[in-house]
Amino acid sequence: MKTPDQIDWNFLGFTYTQTPYNIRCYFRDGKWEQPTVHTEETIPMHMAASCLHYGQEAFEGLKAFRGEDEKIRLFRADKNAERLQSSAEYLKMAVPPKELFVEMCTKLVSLNKEYIPPFTTGGSLYLRPLLIGTGAMVGVKPSNEYLLIIFCTPVGNYFPNGMKGIKAIIDRKHDRAAPFGTGHVKAGGNYAASLQSGDIAKEQGYDSAIYLDPSTHQNIDECGAANFFGIKNNKYITPSSHSVLPSITNMSLRQIAEDLGMTVEERDIPVSELSSFEEAGACGTAAVITPIETIDDPANNFSVTYKWVGPVTQKLYEKYKAIQLGQVPDERGWNIIVD
Ligand code: PLP
C-alpha cells in the first residue's frame, strides 16, 4: 500500500488506490450485527453465495472532500442510504438501516482521512458501499445472509479530460435496462449489461453511450453511468423515466437550479428536442457535472454540438462544488462534517 506521501494526488483518475481500512457489517439470523473494521482487501465467501450466481448485489457511490478550511465533508450520505434501501427492497435483500449506513460511511472516512486528496488537487475520497447476498444456495431465491461492505479510494476525474466537453453517441442497438426492469435501482447487473455499448462507443471514438428509454426508444434516458440534463430558456430539463437511476447529483442540481431562479422540468426528452438545447451535460457522483460537446445519432444522420462549458452549466458546477467544499453555507444540511 502506498503511503499518502507516495500518492501523486494530481494524477489519480478514477482508479483504485488501496486505503488502510474497510468496514463490514453482516446480516445473519435475521438481524444486522455490529460493524467491524478490516485491513484486508479480500472477502471470504462461500462459492454458492447468491451474489455470485444470481447477481443479488447492489452498490452505491458517494464522496468525501477536504475543504480549503481542512474540514472533511461527506456529501448527502443519507440519500445514498435511502437509494441502497430501495435497491435492497427491489432485489429482495436485507435492508440496511439508514443510521447504520451513515455511521459506517462516517467511520470509514474518519479512519482513512489521510487518503482524502488535498483541497488544491480537486480530488475526493470515493466511497463504494456494496450489499451482497452471501448465503449458500442453489435455488433461485433470496439469500438468508448479507454483507454490507464499504471501501474507499482517492479519485480524480471520471472522464480523463475532466471538465472538457465529452462526445456521446446514441446507442440504438442496446438497452441498459428493461422497461419494467432494474434501471431505477443500483444493481451491479445493470453495469454488466452496459459494458457492451460502452465498449462499442469507445471503439468509435466516443466518451460515452447515451441510452434511450427502453419502452419507446424515442426519449433520452441516461448518459453512460450518469444522468442527462439539457438547458434552454433558463430551464433545467432532465428525463423522467422508470429505467433511469435517480441520481443524487441530479437531485442536488435541480435544487440548485431552482435556487438560481431556473425552472426545473422532469419529463420525457425526445431525441428530436436535443437540437433545441443551449447546453447539455452528464451528472453523477463520479462524473460530477461533465459538459457534453457532441451527441451523434448516426442511425438518423443526426448530430448536435453544444458550447462547453456553457455559462449555466458552469454556474451549476460552481455552486455544487462550493457546497461540497464548504465555500458557501450548507443551507440544507447536505454535508456531514467528519472528525
Ligand atoms: N446513472 C447511473 C446509471 C449511475 O451509475 C449513476 C452513478 O451513481 C448515476 C446515474 C448518478 O447518480 P449519483 O448522482 O447518485 O451518483
Ligand code: COI
Ligand atoms: C457513481 O457516479 O458513483 C457511479 O456509480 C458511476 C460509476 C462509476 C459506476
